[in-house]
Amino acid sequence: MQLRKARLATALTLAIAVSGALTACGGDGDETASPPAGSPTVNDADTSATDGDDAGASADDGAASTATAWFLTGEPKESLWGASIDTWNQANPNQSIAYEAYANDAYKEKIRTAVGSGSAPTMILNWGAGGTLQEYVASDKVVDLTGRVDDALSRVLPSVADAGKIDGVQYAVPNADSQPVILYYNKELFEQAGIEVPITWDELLASIPKFKDIGVAPFGIAGQSKWPDLMWLEYLADRVGGPETFNAVVRGEENAWSSPEMLQALTYIQDFVEADGFIDNFASITTDSNADAALLYTGKVAMLLQGSWVYGTVKNEAPDFITSGKLGTFPFPTVPGGKGDIANIAGNTSNYWSVYADSTTTDQDAAVGYLNAESYTDTFVDALIDGGALPPVVGIEDKLAASPDADFLTQAYDLVKNAPNFQLSWDQALGSVAAQELLTNLDQIFLGQITPEQFADNMNATIGQ
Amino acid sequence: MRRSASNVPRTQTSGVAGGRRRTGPTAWMAAPALVFFGAFALIPLVGVVVLSFTQWDGLGDIQFAGLTSWRATLADPVTHSALGLTLRVMVVSWVVQAPISLLLGVFMAGRQRYRAVLAVLYFLPLLFSSAAIGIGFKAMLDPVFGLSSALGIKWLSQDWLGNPTLALYTVIAVIAWAFVPFHSLLYQAGVRQIPRSLYEAAMIDGAGGWTQFWRITVPQLRYTIITSSTLMLVGSLTFFDLFYVMTQGGPGNATRILPLDMYLTGFRSFQMGKAAVISVILSAIGLTLSLTLNRLSGANRMESQMEGM
Numbered sequence: 001m002q003l004r005k006a007r008l009a010t011a012l013t014l015a016i017a018v019s020g021a022l023t024a025c026g027g028d029g030d031e032t033a034s035p036p037a038g039s040p041t042v043n044d045a046d047t048s049a050t051d052g053d054d055a056g057a058s059a060d061d062g063a064a065s066t067a068t069a070w071f072l073t074g075e076p077k078e079s080l081w082g083a084s085i086d087t088w089n090q091a092n093p094n095q096s097i098a099y100e101a102y103a104n105d106a107y108k109e110k111i112r113t114a115v116g117s118g119s120a121p122t123m124i125l126n127w128g129a130g131g132t133l134q135e136y137v138a139s140d141k142v143v144d145l146t147g148r149v150d151d152a153l154s155r156v157l158p159s160v161a162d163a164g165k166i167d168g169v170q171y172a173v174p175n176a177d178s179q180p181v182i183l184y185y186n187k188e189l190f191e192q193a194g195i196e197v198p199i200t201w202d203e204l205l206a207s208i209p210k211f212k213d214i215g216v217a218p219f220g221i222a223g224q225s226k227w228p229d230l231m232w233l234e235y236l237a238d239r240v241g242g243p244e245t246f247n248a249v250v251r252g253e254e255n256a257w258s259s260p261e262m263l264q265a266l267t268y269i270q271d272f273v274e275a276d277g278f279i280d281n282f283a284s285i286t287t288d289s290n291a292d293a294a295l296l297y298t299g300k301v302a303m304l305l306q307g308s309w310v311y312g313t314v315k316n317e318a319p320d321f322i323t324s325g326k327l328g329t330f331p332f333p334t335v336p337g338g339k340g341d342i343a344n345i346a347g348n349t350s351n352y353w354s355v356y357a358d359s360t361t362t363d364q365d366a367a368v369g370y371l372n373a374e375s376y377t378d379t380f381v382d383a384l385i386d387g388g389a390l391p392p393v394v395g396i397e398d399k400l401a402a403s404p405d406a407d408f409l410t411q412a413y414d415l416v417k418n419a420p421n422f423q424l425s426w427d428q429a430l431g432s433v434a435a436q437e438l439l440t441n442l443d444q445i446f447l448g449q450i451t452p453e454q455f456a457d458n459m460n461a462t463i464g465q
Numbered sequence: 466m467r468r469s470a471s472n473v474p475r476t477q478t479s480g481v482a483g484g485r486r487r488t489g490p491t492a493w494m495a496a497p498a499l500v501f502f503g504a505f506a507l508i509p510l511v512g513v514v515v516l517s518f519t520q521w522d523g524l525g526d527i528q529f530a531g532l533t534s535w536r537a538t539l540a541d542p543v544t545h546s547a548l549g550l551t552l553r554v555m556v557v558s559w560v561v562q563a564p565i566s567l568l569l570g571v572f573m574a575g576r577q578r579y580r581a582v583l584a585v586l587y588f589l590p591l592l593f594s595s596a597a598i599g600i601g602f603k604a605m606l607d608p609v610f611g612l613s614s615a616l617g618i619k620w621l622s623q624d625w626l627g628n629p630t631l632a633l634y635t636v637i638a639v640i641a642w643a644f645v646p647f648h649s650l651l652y653q654a655g656v657r658q659i660p661r662s663l664y665e666a667a668m669i670d671g672a673g674g675w676t677q678f679w680r681i682t683v684p685q686l687r688y689t690i691i692t693s694s695t696l697m698l699v700g701s702l703t704f705f706d707l708f709y710v711m712t713q714g715g716p717g718n719a720t721r722i723l724p725l726d727m728y729l730t731g732f733r734s735f736q737m738g739k740a741a742v743i744s745v746i747l748s749a750i751g752l753t754l755s756l757t758l759n760r761l762s763g764a765n766r767m768e769s770q771m772e773g774m
Contacts, residue, residue: 116524139524281608283627436734444717
């Protein structure tokens with residue numbers, strides 16, 4: 001009997017270890033994985049100073065704020081956001097905001113369950129008016145900020161500020177650099193191969209054998225990370241059919257994924273893989289270790305299509321590559337008979353702050369106060385520029401021109417300012433189900449495991465889900 | 466003989482047996498464990514079963530949906546492939562790990578010189594966290610900047626984690642690297658418990674090392690083999706962390722095993738209903754597997770291996 005009981009217990013324990021994995025990850029159970037929310041582990045020194053102030057004033061401090069903010073790890077922004085909140089806290093000890101930083105992927109998983117379970121921070125970092133923010137709005141989880149954050153928005157490029165709106169209502173306020181996806185190239189290798197910057201897709205294809213002749217791969221790509229694949233489809237779909245190709249998907253039109261334009265864009269990708277446009281074994285390369293940027297600055301590949309943050313990475317890891325003038329950029333080429341404007345860009349317009357609807361009014365007021373007072377202050381903008389990042393702020397042309405990275409930043413700024421269409425990254429623009437399907441199916445397109453038609457069928461099934 | 470003997474008193478004098486048990490440590494000593502078991506195992510399990518009959522995106526209200534999630538999950542080709550992959554991981558892992566662990570364990574149980582030093586080296590992977598192992602191997606397997614360029618061996622530049630066929634076996638190899646030490650430890654302990662007199666007697670009878678291994682070591686290790694195999698098989702069923710860190714289920718769905726499928730469905734696609742269905746399936750398979758293994762192996766009878774000693 002005892003034995004049988006023990007056996008059953010063992011079996012149950014094993015079984016439950018499985019199901020436990022699901023429940024343990026959700027809701028409030030995360031304390032083991034990270035410090036408890038609201039305890040500002042990142043800024044120990046500064047909050048202890050704030051705590052000191054509070055202790056002195058605690059008697060008449062009944063409505064002190066317990067506002068919190070979560071943001072992403074990774075310099076320079078992690079320190080910038082921290083310092084910006086510290087500044088606010090010092091000036092407004094009664095409306096102080098505690099903060100914590102999380103790694104990107106972990107954050108995306110944690111914030112969602114936190115928002116759903118009522119334990120989210122007052123200030124929710126997001127990627128603007130895409131699928132996720134839309135889902136927050138649909139569940140009334142974020143506050144309407146229209147008219148309350150005009151001071152903050154007045155500093156921002158209108159197109160970027162508008163990307164925080166859903167149906168004309170401002171739910172999100174930009175809080176970071178603009179991250180357009182940029183086509184980088186190694187000028188030295190282009191000279192060696194005797195190639196001019198390609199303007200059209202055919203010219204790009206024609207350059208492939210010439211790069212192979214000098215022993216380098218044309219393009220680097222971090223295929224294992226999946227989402228860098230997306231940048232290719234975002235640009236090609238635009239170049240073939242203009243912004244409308246993807247807008248039809250966003251509107252939820254039936255069979256929007258099997259439009260001739262989308263299929264053509266997917267075919268271009270498979271042709272390019274077939275033609276060895278990408279480095280060998282690209283499907284084993286990851287971007288979390290910056291291996292793709294390293295391919296570019298070590299001269300293993302001639303070109304790389306990646307976010308504007310790659311400039312900061314190169315600046316950090318191989319400054320010589322920039323100072324010696326090897327790094328260049330050019331717009332993504334046009335395709336024959338395509339409708340997309342060559343000035344259209346894709347990427348992340350910015351990161352954004354939204355305010356959590358389930359937090360107290362006091363906390364929400366603290367957050368709104370912070371947004372108006374500290375959004376894109378001169379210190380913040382200067383620090384972004386110093387890091388080689390691009391603030392989406394009006395009237396900073398002079399600042400950019402005076403920066404040591406003036407070449408890149410001015411170009412990128414004009415790119416963002418003048419783009420007729422700035423397409424938000426598709427995995428952010430779509431709902432979570434469709435976004436995951438998209439990443440997997442596109443991965444299979446790159447691997448040649450499925451045809452464009454199968455891709456379209458699989459993706460059409462997610463419309464309206 | 467012993468077997469039937471133990472059966473007889475149980476049927477005849479069950480009342481006495483119950484009375485005798487009370488003379489041991491009080492049952493209350495199990496209470497803390499039971500409370501934890503209930504709070505962290507049974508209640509979540511019930512929660513998951515309930516959740517499997519709902520649809521929930523993690524944000525809005527939980528909606529009861531009857532069998533919708535079950536139907537969708539059971540018809541989903543991704544889940545089918547995940548189940549197939551899980552079984553393959555289970556079998557291949559066992560085939561790779563069991564013989565290596567057994568041989569290493571037997572080797573380390575010896576008392577010759579330098580074995581202690583080697584044993585320490587073998588145990589090192591046991592000290593690392595899975596996440597660290599995953600990140601480390603991922604960096605080493607990078608086709609351009611990884612081991613191939615560090616060691617200058619061109620052959621090492623393969624599409625290790627990017628080739629749909631190769632990726633699964635690459636991760637299985639890393640799993641073996643990480644878990645063989647643990648199972649070797651089990652075997653080492655098992656071997657050290659085998660009485661030397663058995664070997665001495667065998668030697669007098671003229672049995673060589675090979676015969677001794679097959680006729681004494683392996684039969685004597687029977688329960689260790691069962692324990693270790695159960696841990697390996699059920700362990701591979703719940704395998705998650707190395708796959709999550711190294712491949713995230715990719716390329717395509719080539720390494721999306723069931724636990725990962727559950728996680729990605731739940732915490733990337735936020736289809737909690739479907740994820741709950743997958744975890745119920747996983748629990749059921751795990752439970753069946755460990756019960757079956759126990760029954761088949763006769764471990765529940767636990768008769769002595771030392772009869773006549």
